[in-house]
Amino acid sequence: METKSNKTIVLECYRKIIRDMDLSVVNDYVHEDYIQHSPTIKDGRAGLVEMLTIMKSLPKPAEKSPSPIVRVIAEGDFVAIHLDVKFMGKQLAVVDLMRLKDGKLAEHWDAGQLYEITDSPITIINGSTVIEDSVNAERGKALVRKFYDKVLNGDRSSHHDYFTDVFIEHSQVNGLLNTQGYNIEIKRIMAEGNFVVAHCEYAGIDTVAACFDIFKLEDNKIAEHWNVWQLVPEVMAHGNGMF
Missing domain, CATH: 3.10.450.50 (Nuclear Transport Factor 2; Chain: A,)
Known part of the structure; x- marks a missing residue:
């Protein structure tokens, strides 16, 4: 059986838990003693579930939004996700950093920044996305x-x-x-x-x-x-x- 990469595990977690809001699989992807660094979310897996439960109760957008994931960069136990998030009428650039242990999320850091959409061809989120593995x-x-x-x-x-x-x-x-x-x-x-x-x-x-x-x-x-x-x-x- 092929072992999943940490990047694959994190992307599955986003798809199933964040996009589909399937809270029944949280235990499969998150350690119970999950360490939380996001300032407004309580510690542990229980704190994450509490936040997700609140999100699930919010009104659904009228139109389905494209995936917010723009870049995924992984090394060893760490996976960083660069996101373009639309939430409650606001536009945010977000980076989530996950540390994995034994195939599950063990620790999380993040930062989020509100931004305005402008006419500039260079935005806070666009640009290169392709990872060139040939670079050291x-x-x-x-x-x-x-x-x-x-x-x-x-x-x-x-x-x-x-x-x-x-x-x-x-x-x-x-x-x-x-x-x-x-x-x-x-x-x-x-x-x-x-x-x-x-x-x-x-x-x-x-x-x-x-x-x-x-x-x-x-x-x-x-x-x-x-x-x-x-x-x-x-x-x-x-x-x-x-x-």
């Missing part, structure tokens, strides 16, 4: 770590050394070079082929934000960047924090 993922992670260290937490004028000639910035507000005043700490980083995902804490004087930066690399330089940025609230539904 470890080399990509090393490049991104160096970029944070040398540029974002160092000399921003040296960013030209890290970008392709035609670099595309998808962030509508907090682009890579528009985060002055923040100390940035990478909490976890993962890569698949030419895509790198960095889960970061952006600490300013008065605010702390959780951010997922997604990078597409070309020729060992950064060609595209997306992010999802969410302020860390003072009060959460659990004691796990957002990181």
Whole structure:
């Protein structure tokens, strides 16, 4: 019997539990001691079921929406999902990060950012989606770590050394070079082929934000960047924090 990849398991989970709202299969996909970092959802599998039960009770949209999943990037025990979500009349860019253990979801982090649809051909969510497996993922992670260290937490004028000639910035507000005043700490980083995902804490004087930066690399330089940025609230539904 072929073993399912973690990416396949997560996509099945989204399809059956999130799309179809089949709560009878939650136990098959989620550990009982599931660790929750999303600030408004209670801890454990029970907290997830409580949130899903509320979602299931909400009015269904009149028209069926396309899949919100735009990018799926996986490495080892981790799977990151980049989503374009329509919810209660709002448009959100979301990143969910899952850690799996023994074929089930064991831990979850996320960030969600409201955005406005504009006439710009470059949006917060569109752009490249194809993962090129020929690219060395470890080399990509090393490049991104160096970029944070040398540029974002160092000399921003040296960013030209890290970008392709035609670099595309998808962030509508907090682009890579528009985060002055923040100390940035990478909490976890993962890569698949030419895509790198960095889960970061952006600490300013008065605010702390959780951010997922997604990078597409070309020729060992950064060609595209997306992010999802969410302020860390003072009060959460659990004691796990957002990181």
